[in-house]
Amino acid sequence: MQRDSKIYVAGHRGLVGSAILNNLKIKGYTNIVTRTHEELDLISCEEVANFFMEERPEYVFLAAAKVGGIVANNTYRGDFIYQNLMIQTNVIHHSYLNKVKKLLFLGSTCIYPKNCPQPIKEDYLLTGKLEYTNEPYAIAKIAGIRMCESYNLQYATNFIAAMPTNLYGPKDNFDLEKSHVLPALLRKMHLGKALETGNWEDIRSNLSIMPIEGVNANSDKRAILDIFRKYGIEAKNGKVQIEIWGSGRPMREFLWSEEMADACVFLMKEIDFEDIKREINSAEIRDTHINIGTGKDISIKDLAYLIKERVGFEGELFFNTNKADGTLKKVTEISKLQKLGWNSSISLEEGIAKFYVEFLKISSASEIWK
Ligand SMILES: NC(=O)C1=CN([C@@H]2O[C@H](COP(=O)(O)OP(=O)(O)OC[C@H]3O[C@@H](n4cnc5c(N)ncnc54)[C@H](OP(=O)(O)O)[C@@H]3O)[C@@H](O)[C@H]2O)C=CC1
Numbered sequence: 500m501q502r503d504s505k506i507y508v509a510g511h512r513g514l515v516g517s518a519i520l521n522n523l524k525i526k527g528y529t530n531i532v533t534r535t536h537e538e539l540d541l542i543s544c545e546e547v548a549n550f551f552m553e554e555r556p557e558y559v560f561l562a563a564a565k566v567g568g569i570v571a572n573n574t575y576r577g578d579f580i581y582q583n584l585m586i587q588t589n590v591i592h593h594s595y596l597n598k599v600k601k602l603l604f605l606g607s608t609c610i611y612p613k614n615c616p617q618p619i620k621e622d623y624l625l626t627g628k629l630e631y632t633n634e635p636y637a638i639a640k641i642a643g644i645r646m647c648e649s650y651n652l653q654y655a656t657n658f659i660a661a662m663p664t665n666l667y668g669p670k671d672n673f674d675l676e677k678s679h680v681l682p683a684l685l686r687k688m689h690l691g692k693a694l695e696t697g698n699w700e701d702i703r704s705n706l707s708i709m710p711i712e713g714v715n716a717n718s719d720k721r722a723i724l725d726i727f728r729k730y731g732i733e734a735k736n737g738k739v740q741i742e743i744w745g746s747g748r749p750m751r752e753f754l755w756s757e758e759m760a761d762a763c764v765f766l767m768k769e770i771d772f773e774d775i776k777r778e779i780n781s782a783e784i785r786d787t788h789i790n791i792g793t794g795k796d797i798s799i800k801d802l803a804y805l806i807k808e809r810v811g812f813e814g815e816l817f818f819n820t821n822k823a824d825g826t827l828k829k830v831t832e833i834s835k836l837q838k839l840g841w842n843s844s845i846s847l848e849e850g851i852a853k854f855y856v857e858f859l860k861i862s863s864a865s866e867i868w869k
């Protein structure tokens with residue numbers, strides 16, 4: 500990939516896509532093509548076909564997808580399978596038709612069986628039943644992996660599939676229901692702390708930046724407290740209690756999104772499908788995807804207490820076992836990525852500190868309400 504190669508970043512306003520775009524700019528790539536969702540709906544075959552014929556990108560980062568946390572995946576099961584299948588099928592197929600030199604498809608570690616051995620190696624794929632809460636999303640992602648492999652084998656394309664662990668970072672989704680655990684807990688505890696200290700300016704500022712359906716920055720306190728209770732932030736007898744979904748026992752692995760972007764650009768620059776294929780000692784070429792993670796995990800309970808400490812929330816945490824735990828353990832085996840030459844370096848503690856700084860930048864009362 501040359502500095503002036505034409506590179507399309509699909510999903511450039513999202514958590515990962517925005518970090519890839521930044522990473523490319525920092526590294527001096529100058530010919531980057533982007534389209535917002537409004538400008539190009541990747542679900543539409545016709546729009547995608549026209550876009551590829553007009554723009555003819557040489558390299559494609561496929562970071563556009565329908566994404567969400569455990570509740571979003573479990574609730575919008577039809578949307579997750581349909582939209583992901585359509586987006587990835589359109590982009591991968593038109594990349595092939597338009598002779599894209601290399602494409603990077605992003606999947607997720609939820610593709611692996613719910614109860615597979617740990618840490619999870621790439622070839623554990625399709626060795627058992629999937630976790631129910633995100634099965635439709637996982638099936639779409641598995642189809643994407645096999646589509647990249649099949650096109651590489653039949654058409655000699657150079658499509659790489661990367662499977663990131665749970666990610667967090669700038670431009671994350673802070674919705675209290677549909678987001679992933681780390682942004683959700685950070686925001687809940689920040690609002691909990693504001694309630695504890697009676698900092699209504701901060702609460703109203705946060706609501707103006709990250710609206711919650713049913714209330715806005717100007718709603719009265721009672722309406723805001725009712726909505727907060729619905730989402731597990733509750734003031735009781737002068738104490739604030741935050742709800743943590745599930746038992747707190749599930750283990751998760753977290754990677755800072757800017758590191759994820761760095762790994763993506765590394766794979767795009769340095770690794771070809773042929774390099775991966777060469778390592779496979781079998782006539783059956785499969786499981787050529789690459790895990791991207793840290794190889795370290797933490798329980799949701801310990802994560803919650805880490806966030807509590809960083810935010811400075813002094814109230815209580817309540818583990819609601821009526822809410823789903825999802826997979827109990829999923830930590831990646833990362834030796835394939837390490838052998839290729841990439842390693843993460845930001846610890847979870849460091850990442851959470853950076854994440855809170857980013858959160859405060861967008862949500863800070865002093866910036867907006869002064
Ligand atoms: N976040 C995580 O923890 C993890 C993410 N991943 C994978 O990484 C990739 C990026 O995820 P992430 O950055 O978190 O997701 P985000 O939701 O932050 O971003 C997704 C992007 O895709 C765009 N998009 C969605 N639907 C369409 C569409 N129909 N047409 C055009 N653009 C569309 C969105 O645009 P708009 O906002 O305008 O709708 C948005 O820019 C995905 O493949 C995801 O599966 C894998 C593991 C973990």
Ligand SMILES: C[C@H]1O[C@H](OP(=O)(O)OP(=O)(O)OC[C@H]2O[C@@H](n3cnc4c(=O)[nH]c(N)nc43)[C@H](O)[C@@H]2O)[C@@H](O)[C@@H](O)C1=O
Pocket residue numbers: 566567568569570572607608609632633636664665666676677678679680681683684742743744745749751799822823824825826
């Ligand atoms: C990246 C990955 O993300 C999704 O899988 P997940 O890892 O289960 O995602 P999650 O971040 O939403 O939850 C992690 C754990 O945390 C617990 N938990 C506690 N309290 C909150 C909470 O307040 N919000 C959320 N979201 N979870 C909470 C929650 O109950 C679960 O035990 C996939 O659907 C799929 O999208 C995928 O690939």
